[in-house]
Structures are given as C-alpha cells and as structure tokens.
Amino acid sequence: MKRFKFKGILVILYTDAHEFVKDFFDPPQGAILDMDSIPESAGFADIDGKKISIFKRLDCSFEDLFATVAHEMGHLITGGFIDNPTRAKGYNKLHEKKAEHYEKFAVNAYRLAQRIYSENLK
C-alpha cells in the first residue's frame, strides 16, 4: 500500500488484492480470495475525508484505471452545476465556467491515473 497527496486528496493505492479486500470488506477468517473474480481496478471514495482508495492489478489497462480514478474523483465534487441550465438560450459565462471546470476535472483525473499507473510499487 502506498499513500500520497494529489490536489488536496489523500490517495491510497493498493496492488495487493488481499490487502484491499481486508481493508474494505472484512472477510471471514480463512476466507480464500477468488483471484478470477478480481476486477482490473476498483476504488472507494471517502467524501468527508477527501480520500480515495484505489486498487490496481499489476496487469490493469490504463483505460480501466482511468475510469476508476475519474469515478472516485467524481464522488469528491461538491456542489456541481445544478443552477446551470443545460438548455439555456445562448452562450453565457456559466457555460464557459462549467466547461473549464470539467476540463480541469478530466485532466486531473487523467494525470492522477497516469501517476498511479506508472508507480513502481515493488
């Protein structure tokens, strides 16, 4: 397990499926993990704690990891753009703000996934 900070978010990275399952699912003692049912990547978001936990198999594809990281980062978005009507007439500043917000979100999710993907965990 490895920990690091990214944009104020504590990231906990697992590559050991046993460790990940033990920390999140409280398996009964002596339980055997069915390795064939382990996903390429998985995650949990602790919204209050600004923390995400990511499990990544060593053979995980980048796209699978990216989707997991984007999903967990999405849980940390507060507020959103509820007041910004998607069918507003014409262009306004809110549209630009919204586009910039999600562009930053996607770029940050991409960079974090890239960092996790390339971490040398041995």
Ligand SMILES: [Zn+2]
């Ligand atoms: Zn979720």
